[in-house]
Amino acid sequence: MKKIKRPLVVAAIGYIIGIILGLYLKTNMALLYFIIAVIAIYFLMTPRKVKKLNIYSPRRYIRYFKILITKSTLFLFMIFLFISYLIIQIKEKEYDDVYEMEGNVKAQGIIVSEKIKKDYYNRYIIKVENLKFYLQVDENENLEYGDYVEVNAEYVKPEPQENYGGYSYQNYLKSQNIYGTLKVKNINVLAHEKANKIFMIANTIKNKAKENVYKIFKSDEAEMINGLILGDTSNLSDKIKEDFQIVSISHILAISGTHITYIITGATIFLNKFLGRKKSKYIIILILIFYMLITGNSPSILRAIICGIVLITAKLLYRKNDTWTSMALSLLLILIYNPYLISNAGLQLSYFGALGIIIFLDKIHLPSKKKKLKESKIISGIKNIVSITIAAQIFIMPLIIYHFNTFSVYFLISNFFAGLVSEPLIILGFTTILISFISIHLASLIAIPVKWGIEYLILVSKMSNLPLAKIYVPTPKISHVLIYLLIPIIIKFLYEVYSLKKDTNTKRRIRNMIALYKYKYFTKMRLLTVIILIAVIFTFKIIPNRLKIHFVDVDQGDCTFIVTPRNKTVLVDRWRKWV
Helix, strand or coil: CCCCCCHHHHHHHHHHHHHHHHHHHCCCHHHHHHHHHHHHHHHHHCCCCCCCCCCCCHHHHHHHHHHHCCHHHHHHHHHHHHHHHHHHHHHHHHHHHHHCCCEEEEEEEEECCCCEECCCEEEEEEEECCEEEEEEEECCCCCCCCCEEEEEEEEECCCCCCCCCCCCHHHHHHHCCEEEEEEEEEEEEEECCCCCHHHHHHHHHHHHHHHHHHHHCCHHHHHHHHHHHHCCCCCCCHHHHHHHHHCCCHHHHCCCHHHHHHHHHHHHHHHHHHHCHHHHHHHHHHHHHHHHHHHCCCHHHHHHHHHHHHHHHHHHCCCCCCHHHHHHHHHHHHHHHCHHHHHCHHHHHHHHHHHHHHHHHHHCCCCCCCCCCCCCHHHHHHHHHHHHHHHHHHHHHHHHHHHHCEECCCHHHHHHHHHHHHHHHHHHHHHHHHHHCCCHHHHHHHHHHHHHHHHHHHHHHHHHHCCCCCEECCCCCHHHHHHHHHHHHHHHHHHHHHHCCCCCHHHHHHHHHHHHHHHHHHHHHHHHHHHHHHHHHHHHHHCCCCCEEEEECCHHHCEEEEECCCCCEEEEECCCCCC
16 A cells, blocks of 8 residues: 555544544444445546646546545545444443433542532532533532542533524533533541542642642633633633633633744753753653643643644654644544534634644745844834734634634734733743742742733733724534535645746646636636626525524523514514413
């Protein structure tokens, strides 16, 4: 078999498609494999030689796919597609079995989270055998991480999506590996410190760090630092979260590649002096793993840390790090850990933002007025911030609209101003927390510019109050999002075909093909296109729309919303008499 270029990328794509088929399409695998086998035979067995120049002939275009789709590539793709599809089927069966046990249950398990305060109760995560549940206890009940408890509780199945496009609490809990909620009636603590020792040490260090942060900063500032450095935004106010989201700078509150870069750089400078280059790399890998345990397992954290470990491992093996391979490996490991994270907005934004930077950053050049003179570091840094923001936003903008139905016209300005302080703020935040384990007073001195930086970020987030800061947009279809994502890739490809100095046979063929289309059809098709466009517009105006009836299920507020073919709307309230 021919050697596969970037096999992990092929494996990751196959794994993702298998998950999607298992979750959403419920496709019969026998039928699926038959269809793919037919396509494979047609693609791989069709002769390469084309005798006649015919732009309508499928054979003319199949040879371009053959460059990418070889027998070995297809074989690897199908293996991972089949594996992920089976995993999803097994997981779905497991969830369905648990959902059937609604009612009173008695169970023993280990508390594997800190307390989360709610309005009328406290919430923990309990691990019963290999399954995790939310544990809802009285607000006066306090448990510790690692407590082994016995509970008599009512199991509550999470609610699925009731309305089209609505929120699915069930899918959200699946993305967290949680099987539902246990509402405690009676609880007994049987033993303490029964959780994994490494996890308990990490939890103790995290709690100590958070305690020191609250000693140094005011409450709102401490919550920002905990989010920025420790990845814990659970206590951050909803107002601050909303403001950051509206102006598209919420990524600052998530652990990202920037954090990992500074950890690697700082640890390398410090450890190289004492251990040497090779030994220090092993220690840095352990530091990254421990930092992952402290900060949690959100997709953005896992992506950044796995990519960081791959980068260091490549240096240890004297190999060149391939960004696409490390990204594919991190995504594959995350989805093996929990395939339901495929629908997680944080994972999608993290990876598509990174892909936008990888694909488009080198093509986004801000012009310089004085080309012969070297730019200052400040000007170069400003251009870098703007370029990264534009490159990332190319891919994440449609996802923000899809998940949050909002769009901000100030995203470029807000990211520019936030980017000016984010990097020094991360460095000083790390330094403050590390020094706090030695001296709170010394850490408080270092924290002074950190406080200024936090106030500055909050001020930037206040752009959410400006006009047009939050434009509501209807949820686009998945097909529309995919088309949008393809358009910039095609534009970039055509730019490379026509603009880059390095020429290849493939690029010449594509240029000739486009020229052939333009020569044969462009002039003739212009008039026909205008006629078709007018006909389509006229048709939409004279042909009425379909009658649409929406049944809205919001517990005690059920109603029926009707949209007539002439766009008239009727709301029918389904009133109930409660006895």
